[in-house]
Amino acid sequence: MAPRTTPTSPADPARAAALEALEAVRTRDAYANLLLPKLLRERDLTGRDAAFTTELVYGTLRGLGTYDAVIAACVDRSLDAVDPEVLDALRLGAHQLLAMDVPPHAAVSTTVELVREVANEGASRFANAILRRVGQRDLPQWIDRIAPDPQDDPEGYLAVSRSHPRWIVSALWDSLQAHRGAQRAHEDIGALLDADNARPGVTLVARPGLAEAKELTDLGALAARYSPYAAYLAGGDPGALAPVREGRVGVQDEGSQLVAAALAAAPLDGPDERWLDMCAGPGGKAALLAGLALERGASLLANEIAPHRTELVRRALRGYGDRLADATATATAIATATVTAAATGAGSDAAATSAATSAAIPATTQLPKPGTLQVIAADGIRAPWKHESFDRVMLDAPCTGLGALRRRPEARWRRGPEDLERLTRVQRRLLSSAIDSVRPGGLVAYVTCSPHLEETRDVVRQVVKSRRDVTRVDARPLLPGLPDLGGGPDVQLWPHLHGTDAMYLALLRRS
Numbered sequence: 001m002a003p004r005t006t007p008t009s010p011a012d013p014a015r016a017a018a019l020e021a022l023e024a025v026r027t028r029d030a031y032a033n034l035l036l037p038k039l040l041r042e043r044d045l046t047g048r049d050a051a052f053t054t055e056l057v058y059g060t061l062r063g064l065g066t067y068d069a070v071i072a073a074c075v076d077r078s079l080d081a082v083d084p085e086v087l088d089a090l091r092l093g094a095h096q097l098l099a100m101d102v103p104p105h106a107a108v109s110t111t112v113e114l115v116r117e118v119a120n121e122g123a124s125r126f127a128n129a130i131l132r133r134v135g136q137r138d139l140p141q142w143i144d145r146i147a148p149d150p151q152d153d154p155e156g157y158l159a160v161s162r163s164h165p166r167w168i169v170s171a172l173w174d175s176l177q178a179h180r181g182a183q184r185a186h187e188d189i190g191a192l193l194d195a196d197n198a199r200p201g202v203t204l205v206a207r208p209g210l211a212e213a214k215e216l217t218d219l220g221a222l223a224a225r226y227s228p229y230a231a232y233l234a235g236g237d238p239g240a241l242a243p244v245r246e247g248r249v250g251v252q253d254e255g256s257q258l259v260a261a262a263l264a265a266a267p268l269d270g271p272d273e274r275w276l277d278m279c280a281g282p283g284g285k286a287a288l289l290a291g292l293a294l295e296r297g298a299s300l301l302a303n304e305i306a307p308h309r310t311e312l313v314r315r316a317l318r319g320y321g322d323r324l325a326d327a328t329a330t331a332t333a334i335a336t337a338t339v340t341a342a343a344t345g346a347g348s349d350a351a352a353t354s355a356a357t358s359a360a361i362p363a364t365t366q367l368p369k370p371g372t373l374q375v376i377a378a379d380g381i382r383a384p385w386k387h388e389s390f391d392r393v394m395l396d397a398p399c400t401g402l403g404a405l406r407r408r409p410e411a412r413w414r415r416g417p418e419d420l421e422r423l424t425r426v427q428r429r430l431l432s433s434a435i436d437s438v439r440p441g442g443l444v445a446y447v448t449c450s451p452h453l454e455e456t457r458d459v460v461r462q463v464v465k466s467r468r469d470v471t472r473v474d475a476r477p478l479l480p481g482l483p484d485l486g487g488g489p490d491v492q493l494w495p496h497l498h499g500t501d502a503m504y505l506a507l508l509r510r511s
């Protein structure tokens with residue numbers, strides 16, 4: 001179908017903007033959280049209108065699985081045969097009818113008007129008929145009607161009722177079961193999926209040495225439960241706060257703060273002078289680690305494969321002023337992101353990890369001086385620093401992001417189980433390289449913002465098994481005050497239990 005102009009109905013700019021956002025997410029792989037602020041600014045949407053558009057976009061993207069199942073029950077053809085833009089409008093309408101406090105006649109008439117503007121009269125009549133059917137039941141009634149019987153097919157029921165792809169329901173359930181046991185997993189899975197569907201609050205991080213959490217609570221933020229660096233923003237735009245603009249405070253999930261702080265707090269024999277953040281972009285953990293490293297006179301090398309993301313890391317570190325080495329002082333840049341087995345020609349997993357490290361390029365990178373920070377662009381698998389260079393290494397590995405679904409409403413529909421093979425291969429090779437990078441007695445934190453067992457427990461097990469120089473460290477005592485940390489030694493945080501993203505942390509000591 002030929003592209004159409006986006007509606008700019010003066011009558012309903014908020015809904016028109018929401019429809020445009022859905023189209024950008026669908027056709028351009030846009031991220032709603034990056035796209036929306038710009039769109040709202042361009043359309044001059046502020047206050048209640050901006051909040052309405054945001055809820056429409058985020059809510060519709062999160063609920064898409066359920067809404068599509070409802071719409072499919074009202075349409076006499078496959079959803080693939082419905083014009084995608086009309087389908088987006090129907091999804092927006094369904095969200096208003098089934099999950100928002102919008103009067104039904106307004107939800108239907110405004111959506112029909114939107115469809116008339118982006119399509120034609122026939123499509124608007126179609127939308128009118130479908131939305132009237134959608135509006136005949138409330139959400140629980142629809143779920144009773146369209147979802148599989150929860151006794152016969154619990155995963156299928158949860159997939160439809162909680163709007164998650166079935167493979168993700170299955171993976172989250174498996175992980176809950178591995179960490180909390182079968183009974184607890186059965187009891188908790190619904191609450192976990194509900195937490196993914198709830199909009200998270202904004203958590204601030206006071207960067208050590210630059211700010212304190214008290215400064216934030218004095219500004220009206222709420223004291224945080226667990227992280228000594230965190231405070232919860234009560235409302236408003238974090239970018240409007242002076243300490244955020246100055247780079248002394250950032251926005252960072254509390255779970256991310258906790259796993260970074262755990263690496264810094266882990267006891268270490270011998271020197272504690274050189275720290276590495278191996279996959280640092282966009283720099284949230286690097287900025288917290290930087291403050292903790294500088295407090296004890298240590299240095300931090302923040303490495304990131306994507307050169308444009310090193311700019312984000314530098315921006316995150318800007319509050320540390322001249323402690324951050326000049327960009328031109330760090331010449332190493334490895335432009336290739338080919339971190340697949342093909343890059344090393346490796347076959348088996350063990351071969352992949354050892355081939356990656358033995359194929360490392362000459363160790364050219366100068367490490368930062370004590371008490372300074374440095375950002376470089378390099379492939380962590382072919383690390384341009386000497387083996388055993390560091391005392392502490394953070395490896396926050398690229399992953400599916402299944403632990404942060406509440407923050408990225410479209411992510412669950414983009415990822416597929418086929419992503420895992422590629423990601424776990426990279427994760428194993430990065431972990432092996434991280435272990436090579438740390439000195440004997442030093443510590444590696446393996447972190448993901450995913451609880452999927454294949455990219456957490458299994459990666460760690462496989463790499464530990466393939467080497468004789470690593471032992472596991474119980475990470476639980478390093479997150480004091482947190483309940484429900486399971487049987488260890490690794491830590492898996494959960495949105496429904498801890499109010500954080502589902503961060504995973506395994507701590508390894510090189511022997």
Ligand SMILES: C[S@@+](CC[C@H](N)C(=O)[O-])C[C@H]1O[C@@H](n2cnc3c(N)ncnc32)[C@H](O)[C@@H]1O
Nearest residue numbers: 279280281282283284285305379380396397398
């Ligand atoms: C989960 S993110 C890290 C988030 C970051 N630690 C933070 O807290 O802001 C993973 C990062 O690893 C980078 N990456 C992927 N493969 C890499 C590699 N082989 N070497 C170094 N960085 C890599 C990605 O570009 C991405 O920025």
